[in-house]
Amino acid sequence: MDKNTAVLTLKNLNKTYDNTTAVDSVSLDVVKGELLCLLGPSGCGKTTTLRMVAGFVKPTSGSVLIQGSDVTNQAPYRRDTGMVFQSYALFPHMTVAQNIAFGLQNIGFAAKAQTERVHEMLQLVELEHLSKRFPAELSGGQQQRVALARALAMNPAVLLLDEPFSNLDAQLRVRLREDLRALLKRIRITTLFVTHDQEEALMFADRVVVMRSGRVEQVGSPAEIYETPATRFVAEFIGWCSLFEGVVDGQGVFTTGKSIRLPLDHKPGPATVIVRPEYVKPAEALGSGPVFEARVTSNTYYGALCRLRLDVSGQEVLMEAHYPYGHGPSIGDRIEIRIDPKGARRLPAH
Numbered sequence: 456m457d458k459n460t461a462v463l464t465l466k467n468l469n470k471t472y473d474n475t476t477a478v479d480s481v482s483l484d485v486v487k488g489e490l491l492c493l494l495g496p497s498g499c500g501k502t503t504t505l506r507m508v509a510g511f512v513k514p515t516s517g518s519v520l521i522q523g524s525d526v527t528n529q530a531p532y533r534r535d536t537g538m539v540f541q542s543y544a545l546f547p548h549m550t551v552a553q554n555i556a557f558g559l560q561n562i563g564f565a566a567k568a569q570t571e572r573v574h575e576m577l578q579l580v581e582l583e584h585l586s587k588r589f590p591a592e593l594s595g596g597q598q599q600r601v602a603l604a605r606a607l608a609m610n611p612a613v614l615l616l617d618e619p620f621s622n623l624d625a626q627l628r629v630r631l632r633e634d635l636r637a638l639l640k641r642i643r644i645t646t647l648f649v650t651h652d653q654e655e656a657l658m659f660a661d662r663v664v665v666m667r668s669g670r671v672e673q674v675g676s677p678a679e680i681y682e683t684p685a686t687r688f689v690a691e692f693i694g695w696c697s698l699f700e701g702v703v704d705g706q707g708v709f710t711t712g713k714s715i716r717l718p719l720d721h722k723p724g725p726a727t728v729i730v731r732p733e734y735v736k737p738a739e740a741l742g743s744g745p746v747f748e749a750r751v752t753s754n755t756y757y758g759a760l761c762r763l764r765l766d767v768s769g770q771e772v773l774m775e776a777h778y779p780y781g782h783g784p785s786i787g788d789r790i791e792i793r794i795d796p797k798g799a800r801r802l803p804a805h
C-alpha cells in the first residue's frame with residue numbers, strides 16, 4: 456500500500472441526537488502508521504466520533520471507510536478496529552492472559568496459536584510476569600497495558616484510544632504516554648485517539664484535529680497548531696497566549712493604540728495578533744526592541760518557570776520566565792519587558 460493511502464477515512468460524518476448536533480460534517484484521512492488526535496473541550500464530539508469509527512454509534516449521515524471499504528453499516532466486530540476504553544473495561548473474572556486471548560477465540564485462533572499470540576502481546580507490553588493476575592490485582596497503568604494488549608492482539612488496522620491516560624496519576628501519565636507513543640510508532644499501527652488535554656495531544660500526536668461544537672476547527676502538526684493557530688478559539692485552547700486587537704500600518708508596524716507597538720511585516724489593515732508567553736521576556740533578557748512598562752497582576756510559581764499576568768497600559772500580556780527559587784516580582788510591582796516580534800502571529804481573517 457502507498458504510504459499516503461488513508462487507512463481510515465471519515466466522510467462528512469454527522470450525528471444528531473434529538474436537538475443536539477454532537478458531530479457536524481467531520482471529514483478526515485488517517486494514513487498508515489499515523490497517530491491522529493481529536494482534541495477539544497468537553498462535549499465537542501470527540502467520543503461520539505471515535506464510537507462511530509468503532510461502530511458503537513450509528514452516524515446520522517456520512518460514512519466511515521477502513522482500508523478503502525465502506526464499513527458504515529458493519530457491526531463493530533467486523534470492522535478491523537481495536538478499542539481501548541477510558542475505563543479499560545477489562546473482564547474482572549478473567550486473568551490478564553485470558554483477557555488478552557478473549558477476542559482470539561472468536562476469530563478462530565487454534566489453542567497453540569492463541570498461546571503464542573498472547574505471549575507475544577505480553578512481551579510487547581512487558582507484562583509476562585503478571586499473566587495470571589486478575590484485573591483487580593493490577594495498578595492503573597498495568598490495567599491500561601492489558602487493555603492495549605487485548606486490542607492489539609487482534610492485529611487491527613486501526614487502534615482507537617479514548618482518553619487513554621486520564622485514570623493515571625500525573626507522573627505515570629507522562630511516562631506512559633512517552634512509552635506508548637514509542638511502542639505504537641515501532642509497530643506502525645494507525646491510531647485515532649481522543650483527549651481534552653492539549654499538552655498530551657501535542658506530545659503524543661503526529662497530527663492534531665482541534666474540534667469545537669462538533670466541527671473541525673483546525674487540522675495540523677502539533678507545531679502548526681501551537682505556533683500558527685487558525686482561529687482565536689484554537690489559540691486560546693492550546694495553551695496560554697496574549698491576544699492583541701489592533702492595526703498593521705503602512706510602515707509594517709502593528710499597534711493596539713497606545714499600549715503595544717510591534718514590527719509586523721504584513722498587509723496593512725485590522726489584525727488580531729497572538730503572542731505565546733515564552734516570547735515575552737524581562738527587558739534585560741532580550742537585547743533589542745521596544746521596552747514596555749508592565750504592572751504585575753499575578754505571579755504563579757510552577758517550578759521550572761513562573762507564569763505572570765501583566766498589565767501594559769490596560770492591555771493584558773502573559774509572560775513565562777525563570778526566577779530561581781520563585782523570587783520573581785510581586786503583585787503590583789512595575790517591571791520592564793520586551794516582546795520578541797518573532798513570536799507575534801497574526802490570526803487569519805475570517
Ligand SMILES: Nc1ncnc2c1ncn2[C@@H]1O[C@H](COP(=O)(O)OP(=O)(O)OP(=O)(O)O)[C@@H](O)[C@H]1O
Nearest residue numbers: 472475476477496497498499500501502503504651
Ligand atoms: N447518547 C446520547 N444522547 C444524547 N446526547 C448525547 C449522547 N451522547 C453524546 N451526546 C451529546 O453529544 C455531545 C458530544 O458528546 P461527546 O461524548 O462526543 O463529547 P466529548 O467531546 O467526548 O466530551 P468529553 O471530553 O466530556 O468526553 C454532547 O453535547 C453530549 O451531551
Ligand SMILES: [Mg+2]
Nearest residue numbers: 501502503649
Ligand atoms: Mg469523551
